[in-house]
Amino acid sequence: MERWKERMARFMIGRYGMDQLSKMVNYISFALLILTLFTHSMLLYILAVGGIVYSYYRAFSRNISKRYSENQAYLKVKYDVLKRFNQWKMRIKDSKTHRIFKCPSCSQKIRVPRGKGKILIKCPKCRIEFTRKS
Structure with a gap:
C-alpha cells in the first residue's frame, strides 16, 4: 500500500x-x-x-x-x-425593524428605523434633506 x-x-x-x-x-x-x-x-x-x-x-x-x-x-x-x-x-431579516430609502438626488441607500412617523432624512453622501414616513 x-x-x-x-x-x-x-x-x-x-x-x-x-x-x-x-x-x-x-x-x-x-x-x-x-x-x-x-x-x-x-x-x-x-x-x-x-x-x-x-x-x-x-x-x-x-x-x-x-x-x-x-x-x-x-x-x-x-x-x-x-x-x-x-x-x-x-x-x-432587517426589514422588520428598518426601512431603506433612496436619496432623490444621488440614489444613495439610507437605512432608517421603522415606526418613527414622518422623519427628516439627511443624505450622508450629498447632504440633501428630504422627508419620508418610516
Missing part, C-alpha cells in the same frame, strides 16, 4: 491537483449521475461524465498558472453570488 502512495505522490509532482473549481465540478457531476438513475437521460449522463473527466484533467494538468487563473475566476463569481445572497438575506 505504501508503494502505491509513493508512486502517486511522485506522479503528482509538478501537477496542479484538486482545487475548489474541480471539487465543485465533481459534486455537480455526481449529483447529475444520481439524477440520471431516476430520469434515464442520456444527456445528463454525458454531462456528468464530461464533468468528471474535466475535473480530473484539471487535477492532472501541468499548466499550473492557467488552472490557477480559472480557479480565481470561479472564486470571484462564487464570492459575488454569495455576497448578493447574504445581502438579500440580511435585508429580509
Whole structure:
C-alpha cells in the first residue's frame, strides 16, 4: 500500500491537483449521475461524465498558472453570488425593524428605523434633506 502512495505522490509532482473549481465540478457531476438513475437521460449522463473527466484533467494538468487563473475566476463569481445572497438575506431579516430609502438626488441607500412617523432624512453622501414616513 505504501508503494502505491509513493508512486502517486511522485506522479503528482509538478501537477496542479484538486482545487475548489474541480471539487465543485465533481459534486455537480455526481449529483447529475444520481439524477440520471431516476430520469434515464442520456444527456445528463454525458454531462456528468464530461464533468468528471474535466475535473480530473484539471487535477492532472501541468499548466499550473492557467488552472490557477480559472480557479480565481470561479472564486470571484462564487464570492459575488454569495455576497448578493447574504445581502438579500440580511435585508429580509432587517426589514422588520428598518426601512431603506433612496436619496432623490444621488440614489444613495439610507437605512432608517421603522415606526418613527414622518422623519427628516439627511443624505450622508450629498447632504440633501428630504422627508419620508418610516
